[in-house]
Amino acid sequence: MLVLNTTSVQPSTFLLVGIPGLEAEHYWISLPFCSAYIIALMGNFTLLFIIKVEVSLHEPMYIFLSILSVTDLVLSTSTTPKLLAIFWFNSREINFHACLTQMFFLHSFAIMESALLLAMSFDRYVAICNPLRYTTILTNQVIIQIAVAALIRAVALMTPLPFLVKRFPYCRSNIVHHSYCEHMAVVKLACADTTFNNIYGIIVALFIVGVDLMFIVLSYIMILRAVFRLASKEARFKALSTCASHICAILVFYVPVVLSSVVHRFGQSVAPHIHILLANSYLLLPPMVNPIVYGVKTKQIRERVLKLFHNKSK
Template structure:
């Protein structure tokens, strides 16, 4: 394995994932919070799916989008964590070239899908608060299905070029990836020749997909907050704010670590490598863990249904 790291090759059969460079001695200890977050994410998101499925009153667009978010979170975290933990626990660092491309594709495509789901949720809240009389006619069940399909196709199409850009490049330096999973820019940096097209396309996805999503969400919530503070009674304002506060918390927990990681990875040349990798892990693990907790605590319908589960089991 060590010989292959120094031999010229154009199509590597596998890559070597270092985990968190510089913190190899602490991998077992780092795996404990990572594994805990993943366990909470899996249990929490499956709980959300179960509650929405079994509670007819939650069969409305807001909770359908929440189910889409839960499924996306499950795929996003599962795409990275099992291989990461096998590296930390069993020193299983090697990953097949095609498996690496598959992992990279799933992580980045579902990340784009999740960003789009937040846009859809912001639009749902905008219509519900700013134009409530037309909410049921605008966000019909067929419309929700079309939005979900569009979000899936957007994630597939925008990230599909990643695999072509990675596959067509020769790799003659090393097959060692200084990361805990197959992150796009980390793999691009291993390629020989001109890699500017790959880097520019990564920036295009960052600013034209995530950036536009963030702008749309910001505009939507600006209008929502204006509508909330123009409501006549304090109770109405508090109820509307309570509905939106969970969405805002989830959106912030998703975009802030992801944006910080992307920008420091490209422009933060003086930032230690292990910090890059830790932040990249945070934006894969923390939102899937926090989303069901935030919605479970902040959304009354889900909280009430969750509290009734023990009573149903006793009966």
């Protein structure tokens, strides 16, 4: 049943559209999505394995990176398998409670990713601006506390969402015009006053993107000040090169997030499929790109990967 005729009902299932307007091209669109997901799985599991077995990588920067990899795996896996099922098998149905669970996980771990990028910028700040105290400031206990705080913040901010969405009656339709259970896409189906949800969503988005990004930028301003005080050009280049992977991770995550938010709020004339593709990009691009970037830029990771492939080829 596509349209719900009752005046007040909680649907047993929702129907996800996928990429609206491009239904005929779903099979071809699935190819880059599937490839990106496979690369994300292989890259992040390889990264986690290498960080675990390589003793030289047991330092704060790579511990944060391993937590980021776990976050990326959850973030991509919360949406991509269902999206591929829509593309390949037209499996559009999603149970109401499964939809709320997906909503909770994808938004929580997106917030977690933002917090980890902020933590990694703090790591780079300490490493460059206060290198002699690096190991005493970023102890294992401090790293665990930062990770737990990031998780608690994400869960605390997102826990109200499923309950807020669940209380609504849905008497219009159960068709979600999105490829996953994005909060506002589901809320639009409710036949009730959704003002609080709208305001809450905007406040959380501004708080996360605004505050985290502000502190990341502030960290890099202080890093650049410290770097340009170095006398040697070689020392400046070496210091900046340690930040290159992290800067790339920041851009890959925040650029699609900001673009998606701008298009959603102000781009009424933009085709729906553009918005959906942008919304999918910040859930799938970082998990795919991060392990590649860190693998290319980190000598120990690069050498270990080459060694793994060399051993397999024997």
